[in-house]
Structure formats: C-alpha cells, structure tokens
Amino acid sequence: MKRAASYLIAPLVCLAVWWRVPFLFFRDDDFSWLTLHKMPLAEALFSPFAQGTIRVFSERLYFILLYDLFGFSAWPFRVAALGTWFIVLTLMQWIGTRLTGSRAAGVLAAVLWTVSLTLATPLGWASAFNQVLIAFVVLAAFAARLKGWHKVEAALYLLGFGVLEIIVMYPALVLLHALTDSTARARWRDALWMAAPAGIFTALHLWVIPKTDAEVYRRIVDSRLPATLWQYIEWTVGPSQMQVRNAARIEQGLMATWIIATALALFAIVRLTKRDLRPLLFLGWFLLWLAPVLPLPNHISDYYLTVPGIGLAWLAGWALVAAWRSNWIFRVPATALALIYLAGSVAEVDAVTKWFFNLTSKGRVLARGMEATAEAYPGKAILLTRVDPEIFLHTAAGGADRTIGLEKLWLAPDQDAVLDSNRLPNLQRFRVAPDVLFEALKNDQVRVLEAEGPVARDITARYRAVRLASADLSK
Numbered sequence: 001m002k003r004a005a006s007y008l009i010a011p012l013v014c015l016a017v018w019w020r021v022p023f024l025f026f027r028d029d030d031f032s033w034l035t036l037h038k039m040p041l042a043e044a045l046f047s048p049f050a051q052g053t054i055r056v057f058s059e060r061l062y063f064i065l066l067y068d069l070f071g072f073s074a075w076p077f078r079v080a081a082l083g084t085w086f087i088v089l090t091l092m093q094w095i096g097t098r099l100t101g102s103r104a105a106g107v108l109a110a111v112l113w114t115v116s117l118t119l120a121t122p123l124g125w126a127s128a129f130n131q132v133l134i135a136f137v138v139l140a141a142f143a144a145r146l147k148g149w150h151k152v153e154a155a156l157y158l159l160g161f162g163v164l165e166i167i168v169m170y171p172a173l174v175l176l177h178a179l180t181d182s183t184a185r186a187r188w189r190d191a192l193w194m195a196a197p198a199g200i201f202t203a204l205h206l207w208v209i210p211k212t213d214a215e216v217y218r219r220i221v222d223s224r225l226p227a228t229l230w231q232y233i234e235w236t237v238g239p240s241q242m243q244v245r246n247a248a249r250i251e252q253g254l255m256a257t258w259i260i261a262t263a264l265a266l267f268a269i270v271r272l273t274k275r276d277l278r279p280l281l282f283l284g285w286f287l288l289w290l291a292p293v294l295p296l297p298n299h300i301s302d303y304y305l306t307v308p309g310i311g312l313a314w315l316a317g318w319a320l321v322a323a324w325r326s327n328w329i330f331r332v333p334a335t336a337l338a339l340i341y342l343a344g345s346v347a348e349v350d351a352v353t354k355w356f357f358n359l360t361s362k363g364r365v366l367a368r369g370m371e372a373t374a375e376a377y378p379g380k381a382i383l384l385t386r387v388d389p390e391i392f393l394h395t396a397a398g399g400a401d402r403t404i405g406l407e408k409l410w411l412a413p414d415q416d417a418v419l420d421s422n423r424l425p426n427l428q429r430f431r432v433a434p435d436v437l438f439e440a441l442k443n444d445q446v447r448v449l450e451a452e453g454p455v456a457r458d459i460t461a462r463y464r465a466v467r468l469a470s471a472d473l474s475k
Helices: 002-006 009-016 029-035 041-046 054-070 077-102 103-114 117-124 126-147 150-162 165-180 182-207 225-237 248-273 278-293 308-324 328-376 387-403 414-422 434-442 458-475
Strands: 381-385 409-411 446-450
Touching: 002 103, 009 077, 009 103, 009 328, 029 126, 029 387, 041 054, 041 434, 054 126, 054 150, 077 103, 077 117, 077 126, 077 182, 077 278, 077 308, 103 308, 103 328, 117 126, 117 225, 117 328, 126 150, 126 165, 150 165, 165 182, 165 278, 165 328, 225 248, 225 278, 225 308, 248 308, 248 328, 278 308, 308 328, 308 458, 328 387, 328 446, 381 387, 381 414, 381 434, 387 409, 387 414, 409 414, 434 446, 434 458, 446 458
Parallel strands: 381 409, 381 446
Antiparallel strands: none
C-alpha cells in the first residue's frame, strides 16, 4: 500500500506547482497546428512542416483528433499533457528506484524534476507536447527493457520515430546501459537491430526531407559548444533563471546552481572511485539525449531538457538518499541544497506560469471575440484597435485568424508600429491602407473590435462615425 501511495507524491507536487497550467489558452504555433483538420489527411499527417519535421503522433494526430473531438478549446490539450506527464513521473520513479536500489531516490528524483522551470513550455504550450510524449516513449521503452519485454520495447521505440527526432539516440542508450550495468551486458546484442531504423531515419531527415533555411535552426559545431552545454547544465541543476522572478536574485540563483552542480559532480566521482558505474549512466543519459540539439547555438531552449534532465534528477535523488544514510556532515548541506533548489524552482515556475496565464487569458478574450464576430458577421473583415501588441503577436498574428477562418483581419492604422517591428514573418497581411479601410467602413464591410479589458467589444458604430466624420472634415 505504501509503495503504491508513493507514486502519488510527484503528480500531487506537480499539480500544486503547475496549478495554472490547466487554465492556459493557445498561443503562437498552436493556432497553425489547429488548422491541420482543414487539410487532406495524408498531407496533414506526412507533409514536412516547421523545421522539416514529420511528427505524426505528437503534433499531427494530436491536434487533429483533439480539435475534431473538442473544437477550439484548450483544456483537452492541457489534460493530455498533464496526464501523460503523470505517467512519465510514474515511469521515472519506477526506473529510478530500480537503478538506484532506493524507492526514496526514485520519489525524490521525480519530485525534483517535476518542479523544474524547464518544463514550463512542454506543460504549458500545446505545440511542445512532443517533448512530453517522447519522454513517455523513451521511459516506457527503457522500463520494458528492464522488465525483459523486448517486443513492447521494440514497438515503443519504433513509435518514437513519429514523436520526436531524438529517438535515434535510443540505441546508444541501450549500449550505455549495457556498459554500466553488469546484469545488462549479456543482452545488448538483442538491440543491435535498432541501429538500422535510427540510421535510415537520420539519413532521411538530414538529406531527403526539405528543411527551413532559417539561421536559427542551422547546425553549427564551433567554440560555442562548451558554453551551450554549460547553459543547459545550469538550467537543469539549479534555480539559474531567477531573473524571471526577481532580477536582483539572479546572482544568488546562479551561485546555488554552481554549488549544486559541484556537489553532484563530487558525488558522481566518489561513486566512480568505488567502481560504481551508475553515475556514467545518469550523466550519459543527460548528454545522449541533449546531443542532437547541442549544435544549435542560435536556438538554445530550455524545453530541450525535458528528457535529458531526467538523468541528472536520478543522480540528485540518489545523492540525497546517500547523504541521509551517511552522517549529519553530509545530511545537513544536502538537505539545504535540496530546499534551495525546490524554493528557487517553485518561485521561477510561479513567475513564468503567471505570465503565461495573463498572456493566454487575454489571448482567449481576443480569439473568442474574433470568433463570435466572425460567426455573427460572416464574410466581413475584422479590424482590431487598442490591442496589446504582445497579445496581438502571440494570438492574432500567431494564426488565430486562420484557425477561426477569417479571410481578412486588420490592425488599426494607429498601431502600425506593431507591424513595422517585423517581429514575426508575414505581419504585413494585417496592414490596411487608409482608403481601403474608409471604403470598408462606408460600405459596412468591416467590424471593429476593441481588444481591451475582460471582453473584446464591438465598437463598429462609434469607430465608423468618428472615421467618416474625420474624412468629411478633411475635405
């Protein structure tokens, strides 16, 4: 009974820390993915999108099915992400317990990782569900391997090619596990076949599937690689992003991060000197899953750590248990570092999820207002005025107009500075010439929404009267 109850700890901590996540609305790329249902199914599932990716299960089917079942509602996507993440935490705890020999270490690892700020995007952004789903696939496949369920492992591994490209690293993980665990050394050859699909997939991805020419996704191996790696280590092991909460706390957060990193390194070294190779598995887990994105110095993103960070979380959970089983000389500093990590991470998560909540709540108001107006006045253009630039860029300019099915969405001329910023491609499609707007107002071909406050208000009559009167006065 106690063993089963222990698997509730990490999910409950997750809900307590990420309580705003179920209430977040769509933003940015979400709106583009929501239009997939308008395309022929084969094209929607298998055409290369984004950076030349074909993620059939984690993006294509995910958005198509949930939209078809629930429509333009965000909560099913949040439930799917959190539900999958709870399974990830369960698998993470079970594997951690198996690898370290300590149930407490497994629980601690899951708790430590689920409060990490690096999970803000995977849990709070529908477009990043691929990170959550690949974590499930990898952990489930590895758990199946530990149980000796090779057919299940094979099925999950092959499924991973439709989830996220980093699955190609799984054969290397199997080899690493065999090298660091004497009980697995006799079974590594049964996974040699896995190298074939990984090699074929890598070749197709690199040389056959069309790619974007955007500089941000260009792979570069140069002197920036160590700094990129260190950045990812900082984001993983400590509260190194305290500026999201309080800029004055950034130095303290970084100092705590460096101390935690040093403590983990020392623990790993001590275990290795005792001929215990498990630290190599945990550190190797981090490096293997991170390796595919390390050569992207122009796109360093903390959500890439969703899977890699699990390895360091296992190491940290194990280190805490070892400290508690030792004496007070190790127990006190280990506990202090754990509490500092938890307090800092929770503060970071609270700040970022609050920003997400405010952004997407206002985005929901704007999107729902546009949707209601489009339904009430089909075929007419919509003009947005007094809209917050950030809300516009993350919602309307993110593709909400296409999700709703608007043919014409314009931004009022007094907000042209937002369009001149060029912060997103294709912003010019929202620009309207004064004479075109005048004719549309005159002929009742446009509805005007004031996107300010708790609702998007239709102010067409007032706006038309003012603009037409101004035009008459100028003659």
